Amino acid sequence: MKTVKFQLEPLTCPSCIKKIEGKLGKMNGVGETKVMFNxxxxxxxxxxxxVTAxxxxxxxxxxxxxxxxxxxV
Incomplete structure (x- = not known):
């Protein structure tokens, strides 16, 4: 397993976390996903x-x- 970190434009709402984690989590080959809101x-x-980065x-x-x-990383 590999780990990738993405820097996004500033997130505006906490519900963004569930949206991103939910979508990535459903992809084949994706393990743990963590969104850091702050x-x-x-x-x-x-x-x-x-799957690729x-x-x-x-x-x-x-x-x-x-x-x-x-x-x-």
Whole structure:
């Protein structure tokens, strides 16, 4: 499993957390997902054989949350 961190534009409501975590959590190959509201960061573990970090980023952006940067850690 790999871990990726995304820096988003500032989140405006706590319900954003459930929306992002719920959508990413339903994707094949995604393990734990954590959204940090105060810092507008998303941390997700994923199986690189099933899904890519780019696919995760596209999913977040389709929900309406622009990704400023990403980093695999």
């Amino acid at each position: 810092s507008s960061k998303v941390k997700a573990t994923f199986d690189a054989e099933q 780019e696919e995760l980023q596209k999913t977040i952006e389709k929900l309406g949350y622009p990704v400023l940067s990403s980093k695999i």
